[in-house]
Amino acid sequence: MGLSAGGVLKLPIMKSCKVKTSNHIMKEKPIEWISVIEMPVENFVRKNEFVLSTGIGCEDKPELLEKFVRDVIQSGASVLAFATGRYIFDIPDRVLELADEHDLVIIDVPWEIRFADILQTVMHEITVDKQKEREKAEDVRHELINCVLHDKGLEEIAHSLYRHIKIPVAITDATRIVRANKHFSPVIIKAYSGEDQENKLQRTPLLDIQFSEHPLYYHMKEYKYANEVFFQLKILNNHKTQGYVIFQPSESTQLSWFVMNVLEHALTACALYFVKENAIELTEIRLKDNFVLNLAKNKTRVDEQLSSKAKLLGYDLNLSYICIVGNISYKDSKQSKKQEENPSNSSLQSMNYYIQKEITYAGKLFSRRTMTTFDEGEVILYLEADHLPYGDVANQFLDTIERRLSQLLTDVEISWGVAADSESEFAFYESYDEASTALDIGLQHHGTGERTFFSDTRINRLLMAISEESEIASIVKDTLQPLLDYDKKRQTDLIYTLKTYNKYKGNVSQTARELNLHRQSLLHRLRKIESLTKLSLIESDDSFLLELSVRLWMLNKLK
Incomplete structure (x- = not known):
């Protein structure tokens, strides 16, 4: 004192x-x-x-x-x-x-x-006393800053703070999760962090604070819980809340000039610590993102050097991994267009954060290693494989992610392409390529929000391969051009009718129900298709030619 x-x-x-x-x-x-x-x-x-x-x-x-x-x-x-x-x-x-x-x-x-003599003498003592307090507060400031500069944590900052002010203190992050605690009431901590739903904190006006003229006074908030009073100060950096310092003096007289200044220095040290922590975390995230992205996009052999680099990042490349590629899209077309115009905005970063969080959660839930990165609206995920069928493993994992994301990102749809683990020398590159191919095929044939497994895309890959042949393209055009011309002239959709008819293997009732047509109306359309193409729907060769032409035409249309 x-x-x-x-x-x-x-x-x-x-x-x-x-x-x-x-x-x-x-x-x-x-x-x-x-x-x-x-x-x-x-x-x-x-x-x-x-x-x-x-x-x-x-x-x-x-x-x-x-x-x-x-x-x-x-x-x-x-x-x-x-x-x-x-x-x-x-x-x-x-x-x-x-x-x-x-x-x-x-x-x-x-x-x-004489009053002048008393004034002079007492003022000298006050000045000397204040100077000592200033010097002591400056020493505390150096001590707190050194905690950060010497790679010490928030616990050391809280310990140093308590040693000088002798007031129970705790430090939390922005979500009020306690990161350091020195003799602060665990009951109040529980209420402060929101765990106690029955008893709520009450805000009270600041009363009887000794140093109301101190600049820090106007940033203090006073709370009351179960007849106990404590105070809160925000840890700010660039006007953004990084966390909070909460403290509980037994009486207001403890909040002296020295204590207020030490608290101010503690806020600076905590802000510096969170800036440093965030910088380290962002650097680690970028390193991990770039590492996984290079695995997926480049033909890289897994050698000892690459495995050592992965180990430093917490990855194990000696395990087998299923590759899952997700395409992120918005259900609302206007929002989707806005996202395309500004793909690097904060909403995308926030969305990536939630997706990453749920992937991490599911990985811990199923005790499987994961490696994740994001690239131009895609999420690339490597999921640890085992002896179980890769489709079952992926479905179980994606079910968990989508169930939780559906509540967090209600306006977002994710389409997935999945490929089994590869045993080639470029395993990560090839499994990503296969998962991307499966995703593309799924988007072309099933639309958004679906899962497509590479092993189920053989016919589609075959069609994609033969569609590049110029002679086959000419046959497809000659076969379907009369239908295309008729659709354009009459505003009908004979191509879609034929596609649906083939989907239900020639079942007229199911096709009519799907197209919401009367049976006779559907039969009339089918006869028109036969007359325009000069092919019979009941002749196996003609039917095959029509179905193959429609599939190849749809494939080229969606490219």
Whole structure:
């Protein structure tokens, strides 16, 4: 504690002065200011002030003297010293009783002692005391900053903070998860972090804080929980909340100038720590992203050097991995268009964060290693494989992810392409290529929000291969051109009718139901297809040619 009323009374200048009230609390009364005041007091006296007065205007008027003392008490002053012998000779008992009742120290100063001498002496002591506190606070600042510079954590910062202010303290991140705790009530911590749903925190106005003029005062929030009061300060960096420092003084007098300054230095140290932590985390994320992306996009052999690099990032390339590629799209076409125009906006980063979070959660749930990266609206995931069929493993994993993401990202759809683990020398590259192929085929033939497994795409891959032949392209055009011309002229859709008819293997009832047509209307369309193409739907060769042509035409249309 700094300069006290007891310390002032020990000064040589105060040797002949007498304490008239509250002698037992002299050591507890802090002295921060000194002034000379006469009636009226108004707002000219500050808290913890040493007030000198001659009592002029109160001579032979005890009721005025009592009002004067009452006003000084109201101001929060620590000491009221009367110069007796000219205007006041004896301080009335009722005034002394009033001061005693409110713990105001009253001192009788002989008239011959000049106020200027008392002011000079006490101001010197206050200045010396403040300088010592400033030097001590500066030492604490260096200590707290060094905790960060020397790679120490929030626990060390909290320990150092508690050692200097002797107030229970805890440090949390922005989500109020406790990162460090020094003697702070676990019950309050539970309520503060939101775990206690029955008892809520109550905000209360800041009252009786000793240093209300301190700049930090206006950033403090006071909370009440189960009749206990504690305070909160935000840890800010570039106007963004990084976390909170919460502390619980047993009484408001603990929040001295020194304590407030130490808390301010602690906020700076914590902000610096979170900046450093975030920078390290972002660097690690970028390194992991780039590493996984290079595995997928480049023909890279898994050698000892690559395995060592992966190990530093927490990956094990000696395991087998299923490759899963997801295409992220919006259900709302307007939102999708907006996303395409600005693919690097914060909503995409936020979406990637949620997807990554759920992949990590599912990996822990199924005890499977995962490696994830994002690239131009795609999520690339390598999932640890085992002896189980890769389709079952992938489906179980994706079911868990989609079930949780459907609640977080209601306007987003993800289409998946899945490939089994590869045993080639370029295993990661080839499995990614196969998963991407499966995804492309799935988007072309099934639309968004579906899963396509590479092993189920053999016919599609065959069609894609033969569609590149110019002679086959010519046959497809000659076969379907009459239908295309008719559709364009009459605004019909004979191609889609034929596709649906082939889907249901020539079942007229099922096709009519799917197209929402009367049976006779469907038969009329089918006869029109036969007449335009000069092919019969009941002749196996003709039917095969029509189906193959439609599939190849649809494939080229969707490329």
